[in-house]
Amino acid sequence: MMQRNRVIAATLVLVGMSVAAQADPLSAGQRMAERFLHGDVGAIWSASTPEMQKAFGSAGNLAALRDDLLAGFGDEDAILTERTDVQAGHDVYTRVSRWTETSAPLELVIAFDDAARIAGFFIRPQPVAAPSQFLDYETKATLRLPVDGEWFVYWGGRDIEDNYHAVDVGQRFAVDLLVMRDGQSHLGDPSRLESYHCWGRAILAPAEGVVMRAVDGLPDQAIGAADPANPAGNYVVIDFGNEEYGFLAHLRQGSVRVAKGDVVKAGQEVGLCGNSGNTSEPHLHFHMQTSPRLGRGEGLPTRFTNYQADGVTVSRGEPRRGETIQLAE
Secondary structure, three states, X not given: OOOOOOOOOOOOOOOOOOOOOOOXXXXXXXXXXXXXXXXXXXXXXHHEOHHHHHHHOOHHHHHHHHHHHHHHHOOEEEEEEEEEEEEOOEEEEEEEEEEOOEEEEEEEEEEEOOOOOEEEEEEEEOOOOOOOOOOOOOOOOOEOOOOOOOEEEEEOOOOOOOXXXXXXXXXXXXXXXXXXXXXXXXXXXXXXXXXXXXXXXXXXXXXXXXXXXXXXXXXXXXOOOOOOOOOOOEEEEEEOOOOOEEEEEEEOOOOOOOOOOOEEOOOOEEEEEOOEOOOOOOOEEEEEEOOOOOOOOOEEOOOEEEEEEOOEEEEEEOOOOOOEEEEOO
């Protein structure tokens, strides 16, 4: 029996962005959502990728999941919001609805691959941002961007819609950065790490501090694989003072240039952008928290100084999803 806080099914952890897979993903998502909710699970099964079918197990299992959903939450009462976006080359349809037997809205997400097949599917209570006592906190360290050149903010901001990290207490204000060119995060074969524009780019210390931890021995994951046992992959933790600790994660194996106890300066290279850890494509994850241990402490707002967001100079601010950022000249 499905518990009320359990995700029904999921196969994708999407990070990057590519070209859209189909012309009208909103209609496709609506159509598949309605078929599932009205019991036409055969349509969902036949439209799913082999990997998605393996995750479901069988069409019978999919039907049982729907029955558990209705038994636990009742019927869909009203659609509150619908949207689509593009994540890691997949069109992703998200529908938030009110249900008759629960006060919390449910979120249904369907991801389509470039052949318009269902490559991801789950239903869960709508995520909410974690509470924080640091919403009005002013970063004490003077932070520069941890990269040079133009980077795209894939996840960033304080709302769930802009930043899925916001559900996590420690990563409440995290950002994920990658490089976009002509609307894509890669050029050429998307299965090759070297095809991604940010692969191997220098990752820099955002401020002066002392290295608390440096991990460098984990392999870079192939596209489509992940390492949930080591979510940060290869990473560096820097103590900026005043109980502000910065995490730079998913670094390329063998690229970390610093060791525990090293004093680093703002702008100093600490490693290269990679794809180690729990990640679906190369990118940089950065967040600050009150503890040097991942999963401990509370997240802190990351307020960078003297950068441009979509060509507008920001003297001090937090990058938001969808912005293209770079150091101000």
